Amino acid sequence: xxxxxxxxxxxxxxxxxxxxxxxxxxxxxxxxxxxxxxxxxxxxxxxxxxxxxxxxxxxxxxxxxxxxxxxxxxxxxxxxxxxxxxxxxxxxxxxxxxxxxxxxxxxxxxxxxxxxxxxxxxxxxxxxxxxxxxxxxxxxxxxxxxxxxxxxxxxxxxxxxxxxxxxxxxxxxxxxxxxxxxxxxxxxxxxxxxxxxxxxxxxxxxxxxxxxxxxxxxxxxxxxxxxxxxxxxxxxxxxxx
Numbered sequence: 001x002x003x004x005x006x007x008x009x010x011x012x013x014x015x016x017x018x019x020x021x022x023x024x025x026x027x028x029x030x031x032x033x034x035x036x037x038x039x040x041x042x043x044x045x046x047x048x049x050x051x052x053x054x055x056x057x058x059x060x061x062x063x064x065x066x067x068x069x070x071x072x073x074x075x076x077x078x079x080x081x082x083x084x085x086x087x088x089x090x091x092x093x094x095x096x097x098x099x100x101x102x103x104x105x106x107x108x109x110x111x112x113x114x115x116x117x118x119x120x121x122x123x124x125x126x127x128x129x130x131x132x133x134x135x136x137x138x139x140x141x142x143x144x145x146x147x148x149x150x151x152x153x154x155x156x157x158x159x160x161x162x163x164x165x166x167x168x169x170x171x172x173x174x175x176x177x178x179x180x181x182x183x184x185x186x187x188x189x190x191x192x193x194x195x196x197x198x199x200x201x202x203x204x205x206x207x208x209x210x211x212x213x214x215x216x217x218x219x220x221x222x223x224x225x226x227x228x229x230x231x232x233x234x235x236x237x238x239x240x241x
Contacts, residue, residue: 005078005092006100008103010025012212013212015210015211015212016211020109021111022112023112023212023213024100024112025212026114027117028119029072029118030043033075034079037083039079039120040120040152041120041153042120042153044172044173044175044239045237046237047172047239049231049237090126093115094128094142097111097138112147112148112213113147115147116150120150123137123149125137139162139165143162146164147162148165148168149167150167152170154169157169168188168190168223169182169190170189170190171189171192173237173238173239179191183201183203186220188217188223189222189223190208190222190223190225191222191241192226192240193225194226194240196209196224196225196226201222206218207224209225209226
């Protein structure tokens with residue numbers, strides 16, 4: 001069974017269209033919700049309790065927090081396939097990227113792919129076989145396409161990443177020291193604010209809600225995001241500043 005791999009028409013993805021991009025976002029069940037391992041190894045308690053992949057948008061349209069609607073079930077199914085039938089699942093991902101590229105071309109837009117819409121997987125380290133060729137990762141299989149992601153792994157930020165893979169570090173309630181170190185070295189950090197300021201800790205803050213095209217951001221800035229969903233707006237963990 002092949003699930004729909006990418007979302008290109010939700011509110012986050014559609015914000016990129018006025019900027020000339022077709023943004024395809026890959027959502028799977030976050031952290032250990034699918035019961036097949038932890039797909040967000042650096043998730044904090046604050047992060048898990050407010051997870052956008054579980055509690056915002058259509059995934060959050062449930063009566064009780066632990067209910068399963070069709071969106072959540074689809075994300076669970078994809079996470080399970082990724083962990084249990086990875087080669088076939090990655091082939092579906094590659095096939096879907098080709099489809100996204102075709103759709104973008106027909107719309108005179110530039111495709112950009114976000115593989116971690118609700119997970120924190122180190123895709124740069126996952127090999128893939130596509131059309132009979134073994135590649136070191138999906139980015140190598142599609143060198144003409146820009147990929148973007150967020151991560152809470154500072155180690156990933158210091159790696160030599162594929163030329164077409166842009167990472168933004170994500171602040172949590174426990175990693176502020178890492179954020180400061182990365183900002184000082186010219187990396188970008190995304191942070192959630194109740195009211196997005198112009199500066200934070202001496203660093204400029206840009207409006208990250210305008211689009212999700214993080215590869216277009218200047219270097220050494222904080223990507224300010226507003227809390228999404230009722231749980232995030234009521235956060236007291238320190239995840240939301």
